[in-house]
Amino acid sequence: MPLLAALHQRFAAQPPFENLAVAACLHVTAETAMLVRLLRAGGAAVSLAASNPLSTQDDIAAALAVNHGIAVFARAGVDRNGYYRHIEAALSHHPPDLVIDDGGDLVNTLHTKAAALLPNVKGGCESTTTGVIRLRRMAAEGALAFPMIAVNDTATKRMVDNTCGTGQSAIDGILRATNTLLAGKTVVVAGFGASGRGVAERARGFGAQVIVTEVDPVRALDASLRGFRVLPMAQAAPVGEVFVTATGSVDVINADHLMAMRDGAILANAGHFDVEIDVRALASLAAAVHPDVRPHVDAYELADGRTLLLLAEGRVVNLVAAEGHPPEVMDLAFGIEALALAWLAGTVPTGGTGGKLPAGVHEVPADIDAEAAGLVLATAGTSIDTLTAAQLAYRESWRIGS
Amino acid sequence: MPLLAALHQRFAAQPPFENLAVAACLHVTAETAMLVRLLRAGGAAVSLAASNPLSTQDDIAAALAVNHGIAVFARAGVDRNGYYRHIEAALSHHPPDLVIDDGGDLVNTLHTKAAALLPNVKGGCESTTTGVIRLRRMAAEGALAFPMIAVNDTATKRMVDNTCGTGQSAIDGILRATNTLLAGKTVVVAGFGASGRGVAERARGFGAQVIVTEVDPVRALDASLRGFRVLPMAQAAPVGEVFVTATGSVDVINADHLMAMRDGAILANAGHFDVEIDVRALASLAAAVHPDVRPHVDAYELADGRTLLLLAEGRVVNLVAAEGHPPEVMDLAFGIEALALAWLAGTVPTGGTGGKLPAGVHEVPADIDAEAAGLVLATAGTSIDTLTAAQLAYRESWRIGS
Amino acid sequence: MPLLAALHQRFAAQPPFENLAVAACLHVTAETAMLVRLLRAGGAAVSLAASNPLSTQDDIAAALAVNHGIAVFARAGVDRNGYYRHIEAALSHHPPDLVIDDGGDLVNTLHTKAAALLPNVKGGCESTTTGVIRLRRMAAEGALAFPMIAVNDTATKRMVDNTCGTGQSAIDGILRATNTLLAGKTVVVAGFGASGRGVAERARGFGAQVIVTEVDPVRALDASLRGFRVLPMAQAAPVGEVFVTATGSVDVINADHLMAMRDGAILANAGHFDVEIDVRALASLAAAVHPDVRPHVDAYELADGRTLLLLAEGRVVNLVAAEGHPPEVMDLAFGIEALALAWLAGTVPTGGTGGKLPAGVHEVPADIDAEAAGLVLATAGTSIDTLTAAQLAYRESWRIGS
């Protein structure tokens, strides 16, 4: 995780969190350990609760506590009561100046059972879409007491995570599950958002003929202008050999589409939830189901003898059949989180307004996103130009008009 | 111009401009004729002045007046006084409900010499960056009396115009000027905005090894993640064989870079203004200049015997050495303009708020951009999916949170 | 295996092997079962020995014998004597008209212990490079008694097997072993033959910046003209992040290159033999080796603290870390073999000279390769044009000259 390593050096030299306490609720894994140690190196007093008891790795929890001075409140397999007690303990251990949340439970607990701590909180970060939705509802009701930065979605993260990460791991999952040759195959990609575009470009890079389906005309036009064939799913269904859904929508491949498909068609979902392929419809169409003809491949035999191959039961193929995001993605996500937190602490001079945001849900400032992108480039050994004084002046004059 | 043709059919069937007058200040060309005839077909009383007397084609002006019922106030080569008189005449001919401007002179005249007409104006469109800058200054001073839509920049137009249009016409201009073989050549593209990306991808599509230079780390990372080599210009200068600037900045290629270049290097600018390559520095470095060794190619012979080839005197190579935008770009730009005007007229049910914008400069609403994209697809014979009721409900539930 | 299935239909309708016996020496696997059943469906009396006792699947051997009328002489784990006895038994069971060999042992046995059967043999196919080398030596000594077709190398197989199959499975192996993000990474591909080109294009398709190294100027120029950066390995070594060898040569990555590499560089071999990366040099340079930091990844820690990651111990990463060829490759290889055998049988009217080849080693006739390509297209549902009479006449006139 080169970005976190670079930040470690920087924060150790100029600690942004001196005299500040951070309460974090995160999956207790090796990657998280890197993040909280980074905060610690930056001067923070850190307390950590698990955002999910099932993912807690006890040895890592122990090492953080024993070797790195982190106050850890987490144990694998703890029950629901224990889970919330851990969060409360993490909050009360050091009254937090800053928080990191992963789903919303820490912020919720802070506003209910630990409301006395609220005046001390400068702000925090939330990394999941679900958590952001909860925060926005709180904010809409006027109930959110401090600023929270939604670190889930920035231009940089969209490129690295969705287009490159999901694009690669979706293809990876399909190859691991099926070992099918993509060259010459007709691959149908449903959805041409950042993820779908990543899948489509990578399938093309392996020699596939790619068809894109979309409901949004701007995205459909984008696909078309990049040389992809754009069709409605009803027309793509009978010609596709591999289908990948990446829409965020529901029943993108439905019973009618399934009935029209070729024998041997492969169905994979790269979207977050297992709703994009109508698996129930597939099951009801099938005369017989042969589970696990290969790992993560179920063969649905239709009445007319055709067989459709469903990967990962319609769940996200990237995670089920491959390993999900490459480590570079988590490195970037945690790096943005650490930069945003330092910015909230108000001690890192990226923008000048750090620590002075109003209560509410906020985007990651563009400066921080740019800083993260710059660090990714720098750790890869890539350097870029900087604007000269004359160029800055020219840009300024242009913005003003002459 | 298939998009304007499709709108012509639609507007003729359901006229959005009945009982409305439109005053337009535009280049009087064949393409403009298509636009004003479309407005006329949509029920508008149209008066037209020239936005530049040098580009006025008198035969087209005459045909619009005689055959199509447009009140035209334009003559090629008219002087400055005549120019403004024409604008005033266009404004007073029918007191306008809507305006179309191309640089800001009509709106300015309206607010000064024809201020009596202001209360009648619902709004208008401005298509140039310069015009938008003037409008923003007026708005900042509280002087803009009605809403103006900046039609210059939408997601759709950025794709078609900058990435595809500029990307293609820059390569086209370089080939027409030099006939050089791009395959195997090292092409350096300065700037990875929408235009620069278009140039870079097309150069790669012709077999070039492409290097990108940038000052913005997010764009630089984007280039890198798409497989382009990213270097500072100082490192790119000695290895490049063809240089294309597309930054919007000044002196992107400067004396130091020029001194480092290989013999025979080709220099082209795809940016709007001729400031990106420091031509003055090049001239002062040259021991001799051989103008027009081919049309639009000047050979600068340096003291050490190397020769650098400057295309189009550093002006925009797309326009000088090729023909500028393909017609599809103007079709889209005018189509967005017509849709925006109809929306301002408040009679086309795209959004519901048409005609009720406050005074000020506004972006093109996303719905109108999507509508334009959909029309481009439809006229090319491409159809796409539409959200089902279940998918709409799912999206809605997701936005709200569960 | 759609190609074999299509041939099955064809051969069942018009049996090419009636009254002919085929003796085959092949890996006794599910794929081989498809091939020998196809020959049986084509009318042949088939006897089968194992080309390697370690790969024999006894259940498949039994099923072929019991259900499909194949005379099988194979048992898993049989010793060397048993191995050769099985070959002799397969030869003597039906005196063969045609043979299929996989390494040369059947043909060798036929010329030594079973020479009495030679006069009956019309010819055969050999599918391995090793076997072809043995046959060429026999032919050079005048010892080969009948024609053998080397089915290993045809234009079609080179595309499907080397470029697409190896290209895909090499990337697949690297991703399974490392889960590294390829986008933005500098990938060095050594060798730009059919396999290397496949790897390079697929790495680029995933967003990598690809550098190619070559010793052959024609191939190097090919890489350059396709937009790849071409460097000597000594210059590529310090900038690469992932290295893939596909040269067929030895020590392509040597001690000097290893010493120059970046910390964390990944080393993978996609060539047949484990000689392309000098693993011995790597071991001797290492201060410590951490085997299996992930499956198939050994971390070599150098004295200066840098770590190099060797995949699959330098053996072919496609097979060790992934699953080797996609099934489409074996389908094509066996399809060509079946078509060549039918052509040798002289009863399928593809060329007219079937069955009349002189003794010696022969290439697959172009007509048969074209027929295989046509079948691959047809089974994918792709149809192509055929020359009209006028076009045939034009081509003929052109060949003659006017």
Next chain:
Amino acid sequence: MPLLAALHQRFAAQPPFENLAVAACLHVTAETAMLVRLLRAGGAAVSLAASNPLSTQDDIAAALAVNHGIAVFARAGVDRNGYYRHIEAALSHHPPDLVIDDGGDLVNTLHTKAAALLPNVKGGCESTTTGVIRLRRMAAEGALAFPMIAVNDTATKRMVDNTCGTGQSAIDGILRATNTLLAGKTVVVAGFGASGRGVAERARGFGAQVIVTEVDPVRALDASLRGFRVLPMAQAAPVGEVFVTATGSVDVINADHLMAMRDGAILANAGHFDVEIDVRALASLAAAVHPDVRPHVDAYELADGRTLLLLAEGRVVNLVAAEGHPPEVMDLAFGIEALALAWLAGTVPTGGTGGKLPAGVHEVPADIDAEAAGLVLATAGTSIDTLTAAQLAYRESWRIGS
């Protein structure tokens, strides 16, 4: 022309043609001047006749004679008698040791009117397909008295000339003629030989959706495996927006196809002869023809109101609407010619058998092709690896078998 410049340096330092006379029959142009001056620098006594009186540039002829010591026999616009007299004069001026021909007239004259000179001739080069056909017929009849090398077709020239040169100039010609936006367009490329592949890849590189038609299944499969959609022309005709023929065949686009096309379809031929699009059928289908609606664009209006746009009257669009080959192609072609001639002279140690070929038509030796490729790379500043002694030994051992 960097390759000729590099050879000039080499030949001046080590003259391969000392005491040898070369008789050449070539277009008397600036490029030819470079070649004959190179031969002169290499020590040859050179006499030059024009291969076509219409292309003779008198000023260049004069400069070669006056300044460079070439015996030139050429004048623009000379009649048929004068043309042959010039060839005879070039032959008799110095009895040639080596010849360069461009169509076959010099070699023919040498065998008929100047047969006395034949014993002195070591061999020569022929650069056109037509000339090679004539030579092969002479050789078949036993009438060719010395070895002639067909320099038209080598692996290197096929890449640079057909794939890159024709690929680029075909797109260039289409853009100059139509200025149409390729992004998002459906482009149909007929023929997937080296030229067609070049066109198809470049159209895709500009964002087009490319369909390939073929009659050869191996080429069709190649296109499919590279991700192109493959269709018969009858199915491609109604969906294509731009058609490019590159087959070398006749009536590839016929009346039935024309009748099926979309309004506004663009028809371009990139093949050598104007037979690929059935222009006569198009004319007979047209209700009206509007010639030159743009330069090199004729609009054929069909009875039903559709319009088809024929570029360059169906002649090779690369040459008619653009400038044909980039100079790099001619540089390579002449470079191969010069290397082959030096090899024939027997004094340049590339292979060892130079000057000892039997009479007949010969391919360019692979060593010479590799040398040309190496020079192209070197002049572009690209260096490559060389085989080490150990690698050479390994390769040798492999060829022999172990």
